[in-house]
Amino acid sequence: MAFSDAQLLRVYLRAVKEAVLVSRQVFTNQDGSQGVLYLVSSDTDLDQAQLTTIYQRRWKVEKYHKSLKQNASMGKMLTTQANHFFAVLLAYGKLEVLKLKWGIGHFRLKAQVYAVGVKAMFQQLAQLSA
Structure with missing residues (x-):
């Protein structure tokens, strides 16, 4: 039904x-x-603007x-890993602070952090091999 x-x-x-509201x-x-x-809402007293x-x-x-699952690895957490969960929330909070400071989203921030980390790793490896 359209x-x-x-x-x-x-x-x-x-x-x-009970009846439901569909928009x-x-x-x-x-x-x-x-x-x-x-x-869909079970509150049938809503109007279109309220539902939206x-x-x-x-x-x-x-x-x-x-973002918690993909950028802070919450998806890999088992129910017994309370410490990991706490670290996930801290990582998310840090991403939020950086997002507000730099005006870019979590996914872009994560990519930039990885790029800086990989560059530092290669510089360290170069120093160790010299």
């Missing part, structure tokens, strides 16, 4: 007792292709989790 981006639908799903958003990707995002605002805030949390 509906416009401005339209909110109140629907009932078999597996859910459709069409967007254009960087490569020019189009994508469709369906937003909630999902924009939630997306920031998703970006936070992605």
